[in-house]
Amino acid sequence: xxxxxxxxxxxxxxxxxxxxxxxxxxxxxxxxxxxxxxxxxxxxxxxxxxxxxxxxxxxxxxxxxxxxxxxxxxxxxxxxxxxxxxxxxxxxxxxxxxxxxxxxxxxxxxx
Amino acid sequence: xxxxxxxxxxxxxxxxxxxxxxxxxxxxxxxxxxxxxxxxxxxxxxxxxxxxxxxxxxxxxxxxxxxxxxxxxxxxxxxxxxxxxxxxxxxxxxxxxxxxxxxxxxxxxxxxx
Numbered sequence: 537x538x539x540x541x542x543x544x545x546x547x548x549x550x551x552x553x554x555x556x557x558x559x560x561x562x563x564x565x566x567x568x569x570x571x572x573x574x575x576x577x578x579x580x581x582x583x584x585x586x587x588x589x590x591x592x593x594x595x596x597x598x599x600x601x602x603x604x605x606x607x608x609x610x611x612x613x614x615x616x617x618x619x620x621x622x623x624x625x626x627x628x629x630x631x632x633x634x635x636x637x638x639x640x641x642x643x644x645x646x647x
Numbered sequence: 648x649x650x651x652x653x654x655x656x657x658x659x660x661x662x663x664x665x666x667x668x669x670x671x672x673x674x675x676x677x678x679x680x681x682x683x684x685x686x687x688x689x690x691x692x693x694x695x696x697x698x699x700x701x702x703x704x705x706x707x708x709x710x711x712x713x714x715x716x717x718x719x720x721x722x723x724x725x726x727x728x729x730x731x732x733x734x735x736x737x738x739x740x741x742x743x744x745x746x747x748x749x750x751x752x753x754x755x756x757x758x759x760x
Contacts, residue, residue, distance in 0.1 A: 540690075567746050579691075579734070579750040586746075594747070626690050632746035633738065635681050638690035 537562050540639035542627050548645045549617045557612040557642050559627030565637075567630045568610040569594070570602060572623040573641075579626070585610055617646045653735050653751035660758045663724050668754045670735030671717040679738040680718050681748065682711050684731045691734055725758045732756070 543558040559568065569584040581594030585604040599621060601613045610629075614621060622645050628636040650673045660666055670680070679698050683691035695704040697713040704711045708729060710721040720733055732755045736748040 569747075576752075578752045579736075581747060584747065628690075630746055633678060635679075635693045635696050636746075636748060637693060638683075640690050641688075 539563065540627055540629055540637055542625075542639040542642050544642060545640070546643050548647065549614075550647055551618060553617050554613070554615050555617065555644075556614075557625055557627075557644075559610045559612070559629075559639060560608055561610075561627075561629040561637075562608065563629060563631070563637065564607070565629035565631050566607075567632055567636075568604065569628045569630075569636065570600070570610065570612045571626045571628065572596065573626060574623050582612065582625075617644075619646045622646045651735060651737050651749050651751040653733075653754050655754060656752065657755045658757070660722075660725055660756065662726055662758055662760050665721070665723045665725070667722070668720040668733055668756070669717060670720070670751055672737050674737050674739040674749070676740040677737055678740050680713055681736045681738070682718070682720055683734040683736065685734055685753070686731050694733075722756070725756075727758045727760050730756055730758045 540561045570582040571579045573579050580596050582600050583594050583602040585591045588607045591602045603611045625642045627639040630636040652671050654669045681696050682694040685691045695711040700715045702713050708723050712719045732753045734753045735751040
């Protein structure tokens, strides 16, 4: 099993550009999450999904959109990137109420 | 607002020097407390789940314990490969619908040979 995988691993964007981060899991987990991790701020939840076709806002959702068209995939979109979105993004999945399993992360720089 | 506080922020140990990391929380009706290990440039790796006060879990040189207000991660006779950031997270009851976790800021552990 690959667990949770994320694509791409690194990306540099210019302000105003758009991109989509892909998360895939092969553990048949119902719940999936997108976090960002910044120095001194810890892990903060952006959006999450409790099942195929459903999404909900987390702690810091502004500037991001998500979609969960298939159970195994969770996409995070940035429509118009801003320097404040420079961060490391982690995807996670879980079978509630148990622990979450994290992907390797995507390092995004917005210039 | 629910709070999860980890201390110390950083810990430098000599190889073989045992120590403990603390995770204190203000959540009432805790549904679970989780410990993760994170290496630089990688995602958090799940270590333990604790559900009730008095519970203990062990894995190699790591032992996690839970009381009603805090959890400890004990590192016994650490080796350099135990160097990492250790994260604590709680699963409060009001987050049950989304299984959402509240994370602490982490403790950076450096074990020198």
